[in-house]
Amino acid sequence: MSKGLKDNINSRYFEAANALTSKRARRRIVAYVEAYDDIYFWRTVLSDFEDDTRYFEVMLPSKVNLTRGKKSVLMNFLDTQGPQGAEDRLGRDMIACVDADYDFLMQGATAQSRRVLQSPYVFHTYVYAIENYQCYAPSLHNVCVAVTLNDHRIFDFTDYFRQFSEACYPLFIWSVWAYRNGRHGRFSLTDFNRITDPSGFTIQNPEVSLANIRRKVGTKVRELQRLFPDNKEAYLKVKSDLLALGITPQTTYLYMQGHHLFDTVVAPILTKVCNLLRQERQNEIYHSQAHRMQKRNEMSCYENSLQDVKVMLKKNTGYVASQPFHRLKADIAAYLGNGDDSSD
Numbered sequence: 001m002s003k004g005l006k007d008n009i010n011s012r013y014f015e016a017a018n019a020l021t022s023k024r025a026r027r028r029i030v031a032y033v034e035a036y037d038d039i040y041f042w043r044t045v046l047s048d049f050e051d052d053t054r055y056f057e058v059m060l061p062s063k064v065n066l067t068r069g070k071k072s073v074l075m076n077f078l079d080t081q082g083p084q085g086a087e088d089r090l091g092r093d094m095i096a097c098v099d100a101d102y103d104f105l106m107q108g109a110t111a112q113s114r115r116v117l118q119s120p121y122v123f124h125t126y127v128y129a130i131e132n133y134q135c136y137a138p139s140l141h142n143v144c145v146a147v148t149l150n151d152h153r154i155f156d157f158t159d160y161f162r163q164f165s166e167a168c169y170p171l172f173i174w175s176v177w178a179y180r181n182g183r184h185g186r187f188s189l190t191d192f193n194r195i196t197d198p199s200g201f202t203i204q205n206p207e208v209s210l211a212n213i214r215r216k217v218g219t220k221v222r223e224l225q226r227l228f229p230d231n232k233e234a235y236l237k238v239k240s241d242l243l244a245l246g247i248t249p250q251t252t253y254l255y256m257q258g259h260h261l262f263d264t265v266v267a268p269i270l271t272k273v274c275n276l277l278r279q280e281r282q283n284e285i286y287h288s289q290a291h292r293m294q295k296r297n298e299m300s301c302y303e304n305s306l307q308d309v310k311v312m313l314k315k316n317t318g319y320v321a322s323q324p325f326h327r328l329k330a331d332i333a334a335y336l337g338n339g340d341d342s343s344d
Helices: 003-007 011-020 036-047 070-077 111-118 130-134 137-148 157-180 189-195 207-227 232-244 249-254 258-286 292-305 309-314 323-338
Strands: 027-032 054-059 094-098 122-124
Touching: 036 054, 036 094, 036 130, 036 323, 070 094, 070 111, 111 122, 122 323, 130 249, 130 258, 137 157, 137 258, 137 309, 157 189, 157 207, 157 232, 157 249, 157 258, 189 207, 189 258, 258 292, 258 309
Parallel strands: 027 054, 027 094, 094 122
Antiparallel strands: none
């Protein structure tokens, strides 16, 4: 297929292809995603909507030049310069599935946010990124069990991330305000991430890291208040908007930058918890009443069964119980319910 023809592929191409197939054949819906890591997540999401009438094929936006990323998906398939606007590309049999990033929080303040939120054929995660789902706090104990094969609850992840979110929340509002108003040059996501890094975290006394975040957040908030003394009303407006979108002080962690949350916050905490759980299980084997050879075999069997923290965290699907995930699935259900299947 020539590059020109490939560039002109759009939803009507797939609709025509579906129309040419047997009436008994299932309708094929192509779902374009940002990166290789996204394929598994969106396959998990879309599988629940497959039946004997339709199936999804999840793929990257280009097999030719290997371009990836959100901008690639949106620029390739939301070509607003075409005669039909966004309908030129996406449609009934061709959809785009992307991370929300800040576009959901921007609520149309930028052109990209409007593209993501207004097209009926673009689906977003609601939370910042897939990594935020993987770090869904109520599911993190299960990740520890998968890593260590030890079901002893030695740390309350849900309570910690509630407090962590509440500590970050005042500065998070400032971050959204900065991006909505084009002031991210004065306060960027990198700045926010640095301040909300829970360095010094210990399982025995997690309050120390929380207190440190509260201190750093308070210092930065006062600095921003001095820089923008007339911003109180705008700040309160953003706060009200976020609450209306379902973002509460207790759920801030789901909407902060995903890679930062995964790599800098959650994975290090999980590693420390898993190390203790692993040590606890090893001590149980060592102090058991079995003879030396049996202990050695048991220890070898246990250690060979251990898993990597980040690998298991990436495989975590406990987020299916979260409210944002329910919203995402409701959007897909509405798209399929509103589709005209009379030609199938």
